[in-house]
Amino acid sequence: MNYDFDQVIERRGSNSTKWEAYPPDILPLWVADMDFPAPAPILAALHARVDHGVFGYEAPPRKLQEIVAQRMERLYGWAVTPEMVVLTPGVITGVNLAARTVCLAGEGVLIQPPVYPPFFRVDEIAGVVRQHAPLTQTVDGHLLHYAVDFDAFEAALTSGGAHTRLFLLCQPHNPTGQIYTLEQLSRMAEICLRNDVFICSDEIHSELLLGGAQHVTMAMVSPEIAKRTITLVAPSKSFNVAGLYCAFAIIPEEGLRERYKKEAERLTIHISSLGMVATQAAFSGECDAWLAALNRYLTANRDFLVAFVKDNLPSVRTTIPDATYLAWLDFNELMKSGKIDGSPYKFFLHKARVALNDGATFGPGGEGFVRLNFGCPRATLVEPLERIVKALGSG
Secondary structure, three states, X not given: OOOOOOOOOOOOOOOOHHHHOOOOOOEEOOOOXXXXXXXXXXXXXXXXXXXXXXXXXXXXOHHHHHHHHHHHHHHHOOOOOHHHEXXXXXXXXXXXXXXXXXXXXOOEEXXXXXXXXXXXXXXXXXXXXXXXXXXXXXXXXXXXXXXXXXXXXXXXXXXXXXXXXXXEEEOOOOOOOOOOOXXXXXXXXXXXXXXXXXXXXXXXXXXXXXXXXOOOOHHHXXXXXXXXXXXXXXXXXXXXXXXXXXXXXXXXXXXXXXXXXXXXXXXXXXXXXXXXXXXXHHHOOOOXXXXXXXXXXXXXXXXXXXXXXXXXXXXXXXXXXXXXXXXXXXXXXXXXXXXXOOOXXXXXXXXXXXXXXXXXXXXXXXXXXXXXXXXXOHHHHHHHHHHHHHHHHHO
16 A cells, blocks of 8 residues: 655644744745645544543543553563553653652663753653763764763762652653663663663654664563563554554563552543544554554655765764654764854754754753654655755855
């Protein structure tokens, strides 16, 4: 079946954060949702529920937990039971619940900047100490790659005067799009196990795989790690249903799972009915052909973007993401030369009328960077890139 990802759909007027946060003359390549309609089986399931016409209170159906468990088995060979699956409105809600579940006040939560900005709010939400184990950056011409500094990782476990209780892993990584290898995951897991640290693994982008990349889920490193890991997944990124708010925490260890569920109940957290409908369709397997076609399209967009940067922005470096639809661009050389005055985010917003994500919001190591969303029709991607080149030529 053919899928038309080149179709440009007008999103202004739909209350879209991505398209309506800025004036109409600004082209947005920022918020992490895509400019593609959700696949037909999801739309059909939603239409059927809307046509029913009654939207009362709903308890999550066991069938939904079964579908999630079956998908983990199908994708990774991971033996998940329905009982291990706990619903949450979103992955960040799941992250915050994890911190509130396993940490006492004043204990440490470890993150790896540059990383997804909501990770930087966990300390205030859970009353914990935020600890940093920065990723290291290597440069190969115009390309960037990030790696785990294991010495820094271990040293961070006692930073800020706090014992680390929870490690927040972002895998695949946002904003770099990198997938960690089994060896890297195993080393981080061993350090956590040795130091009595739980792991919360945000794997929301795990099905957006580019160029044949393969995802490794942290909980499958070993049975011992599975017992200490909360894995967060959702259909929201892969199937573009982020506004329907339905995600899952997969928690194999019963005691940890019950504590997590009690914390969710204490905060009276509920799931959108339509989100549950969309998720059943998304994870059923009916949308897998659409997702495979989407990943091929996103891979082509990634390759186009990387080549465009090399050919037209020679002083700019970029990652080649293994997953996600997010590119991480380094404009520090242009800032040093005076070609860009101030942050590149502000420069391109005003000079090019293009909205990107400000790299500084991703924490230490993000200064001088922007995150760019290429989850859109090629035509939607090309015009803002051309504006960026033009702004630098006249800047």
